[in-house]
Amino acid sequence: MYSDVKNIQSEIFEIAGEQKDKRISMAMLMKEQNNLNISDASLSKLRPFIEFEEVVDRVDNIFHPVTQKKGEISHLAKNSIKELRNIVSLTKALGVKIPILICPGLAHNISLFSGMFFQCIFSPKPSKKKNLFNILAAGGRYDKLIQTFKLKSLESGKTLNQSAVGASIAIESIVAAENDFNESLKLGIADFLIHSEGAGMADEKATLLKEVLDLGIRATVLYDKNMTLDDAADFCRNHGVQHILVLRKEDPAIIKVRFVDKEKVSEKRIYRSELKEQLPKICLKILPESKVDNNRNSSYSNTLLFNVRFLASDKNHANKKREPNIRSQVITALQTTPSRIWELIPLDLKMDVINKIISFCDVSANEECIRRSFDEGIIPGFPNKFRKYLSQLCEEMCDIRAKTPNCAIILYSLIDSNFRILI
Helix, strand or coil: CCCCCHHHHHHHHHHHHCCCCCECCHHHHHHCHHHHCCCHHHHHHHHHHHCCCECHHHHHHHCHHHHCCCCHHHHHHHHHHHHHHHHHHHHHHCCCCCCCCECCCECCCCCCCCCCEEEEEECCCCCCCCCCCEEEEEEEECHHHHHCCCCCCCCCCCCCCCCCEEEEECHHHHHHHHHHHHHHHCCCCCCEEEEEECCCCHHHHHHHHHHHHHCCCCEEECCCCCCCHHHHHHHHHHHCCCEEEEEECCCCCEEEEEEECCCCEEEEEEEHHHHHHHHHHHHCCCHHHHHHHHHHHHHHHHHCEEEECCCHHHCCHHHHHHHHHHHHHHHHHCCCCCCCEEEEEEECCCHHHHHHHHHHCCCCCCHHHHHHHHHHHHHHHCCHHHHHHHHHHHHHHHHHHHHCCCCEEEEEECCCCEEEEEC
16 A cells, blocks of 8 residues: 555565565566556565564564554554564563564465464575575464355355464475484594694504594594694595594693584693593584484384375376385485374375465365365366366375374375475
């Protein structure tokens, strides 16, 4: 209303919903400016709101031009700011520690929500690219979604106001993020490199190497008399070794522990007599514990109950040949999740279609509710060419729910080689 784009608001939200970050951006609006017939004046008014991403205490400043106006615009803005403050206050009271940022340009499945909605995001790895993150969860008030399930048997003129809040959790993204995090914690060829200041300490280094190995900690030694401490640090960075144990002939009772980081180097000193107690604390990766974890992981696939169910129209030789690869990809991602029964349905659909299905379907509900969500919420929103296929999917999910009510369902895209999990 303030920016004079109310008549094309739904088109803007629809385009934003197709973006990876589910946000309205200036780049997107400028690209679509001619198609949507947005004036330069409207873009100028929209810019500060779209680029705003700050804590709630700074919302008043950005919305000052709106709240100072008279009429409906000001009233709506003031109520929204008040509601935002209440939500943030309640989350803090509940002990939520993660930063909460207000983003007016957010447009995640806006057709489903009423009022405020949210995303939980995280940046997988440090990157020079802006806005590189994964969406772990999204949710809010689902009043609009509930209205799509309104009983047709209600007498005309009668209204039934129902509200609900909820969240859609991207379990596969959380599992992948945990796998990436665990991968980043893996050490290189050893936990410690043994080095000496000065030449002629081969026996001492060999003795220390045996002591460290006897503790179940990985260690290595380089017998290069010309290697300096800086050379040793470079070797560690290149081979994933995080610590250097430095021996000194002048002070055999003391061992220097050098911590090697990509950006900096730090040191501490420990007594040789405290080696057995101190090294495991420094290392935090003792070999016997790793062996136990590896045994658990290797036996995991033996306890995983995993069933692949192709829809009738997809049961062909080419797809059956892909089944081992699908199993391998999904099982790898599920290694950190509790053992349970998994039902996987490969679908000849793109991920954006699968995401739309998931946003409407409550797989934890009974068969009747699943059918209703397909008949009234999912199928009518797709072209005729999809409807028979989606009906097959509905029947398959109902059959799974009837036979194995406590299982998790995985919808796998044969087109994008990706999947979503419903629990």
